[in-house]
Amino acid sequence: MCPEAVSATVVGMMTREMNLMMAASTAGLLGFYLLFSSAPLYAATGGGGGLGAGSVTGAMMLATVAAELAVPWLLSRLGYRAVMGLGLALLGLPALLLPLSAALGWVLAVSVLRGAGLGVLVVAGTALTAELVPAERRGEGLGLYGVAVGIPSVLGLPLGLWASHALGFGPVFAVAGLVPLAGLPAVLGLPAMRPAARKTPTGSTASGGLAGLALIFAAVTTATGVLVTFLPLAGTPELASGALLVQSLATPAARWWAGRHGDRRGSAGLLAPGVLACAAGVALQVWAGSPVVVVAGMALFGAGFGVLQNATLALMFERGGAARVSALWNLAYDAGMGVGAMGFGLVLGHTGYAAGFALVALIVAVMLPLTRAEARVKAAVCAPLPR
Structure with a gap:
């Protein structure tokens, strides 16, 4: 916003829809970061070694980038509610399948789906923040969104690694799968609108x-x-x-x-x-x-x-x-x-x-x-x- 256009009094930006969007985004990203380091470790211990661990991260981030390119098209046709729900489902459901095998091919397939879910969720969440926040407070709204999506990385990265060593991979995979799915009820309260031209x-x-x-x-x-x-x-x-x-x-x-x-x-x-x-x-x-x-x-x-x-x-x-x-x-x-x-x-x-x-x-x-x-x-x- 141009500084001259900032008004002295603005309607509060933390609306019900904004809170629901942040809750859904935080749930999805917490599930993502719980496995960010532990999934490559799982592949390495399953016989993939260091190369396999690196491949898991690389495949996941490539899928993230590819999905990000498709999100504007998805939003224009399905709207924010459906697309954010898709992102949470892709982050949660595949993680529940990880205990079935530590084979590199299986972990790579799961990681590709979860990477796509990350790309879908972050693009949709960032865009929806800009739609929901009053234009004169967009910067602060984006800042609050940044804080909300930053917390999962601070908590999830060390917690996922610690729990993998202390409890084993199975419980970590279960929590990392269920937490994003727990964000789906919040998505139901989001507007079904599509991006404004x-x-x-x-x-x-x-x-x-x-x-x-x-x-x-x-x-x-x-x-x-x-x-x-x-x-x-x-x-x-x-x-x-x-x-x-x-x-x-x-x-x-x-x-x-x-x-x-x-x-x-x-x-x-x-x-x-x-x-x-x-x-x-x-x-x-x-x-x-x-x-x-x-x-x-x-x-x-x-x-x-x-x-x-x-x-x-x-x-x-x-x-x-x-x-x-x-x-x-x-x-x-x-x-x-x-x-x-x-x-x-x-x-x-x-x-x-x-x-x-x-x-x-x-x-x-x-x-x-x-x-x-x-x-x-x-x-x-x-x-x-x-x-």
Whole structure:
């Protein structure tokens, strides 16, 4: 929202539909993250080894990206209620079948279905948030949604691994399957509406208005994929675990703050600080042996990442339709993480960790000129209102 358009008093945004949507999304994502690390471990112990474990994650994320491309088409024909229900079903039902076999082919098939469910759920949930929240509070609404969908990763990742070791895989698979299905009653209370058609704002083209913001965000998610995958290998697993926890807490908090700030003063001015914070946070990982530097760097990166999550998404929603924007943004998120993890692995043997982290920081910093260009596009869209 252009800052001049923010009103002093706004109708509360936490409506019944908004609460139901957040409950359904949280249930689905908790089920997803419970198995994010334990399903690859299950495949590895079943004879798949390290290659099998990596294949499970890779196949799941490829399915996520593929499904995200199809969600705008699904929403235009089925509406939000049916599509979110489909996402929850794909996340829940296949997980209940995992105890039947630890064979790699079986785990891969289940992971592909669950990856598709994730793609469907996050695109539909993000788009529906933009539809349900008043336009003048869209940034804050997206920030609250970010907090809601961030909690499952903080809880689910460590809990899934711990329970797999302490209780065995069977109970974890059962809970991870039933929790998303428990979100289905909430979906029944959601509106059956389809995405509203929107005209492209003056001063922004259909491609240029979204592509630059998506590129900025993809550069940062590329760094995220690198850090999540390789930080435990660059130093000690214990230090990496603590640093990643700090990052996972800083990101949703910064995302919510950025939404409130953006509703009042505009989101375009947050792009450059967010990129700088992310680049600096990655650069500090060059000193992977220093606990203080690593944790401080991940806190800085987490804050910048949260700011950019909200700022890029809010600006994109001002320039395009909800379904298309949500699909493109989530595609940049997941594809960027995958490219980062795979690309860093390919160059690591030539660069080493320190030079590799420095290179990733440079890739993020290169986005700074683009943030200024996007701010100018924003200025053109936000023409002064009549007094």
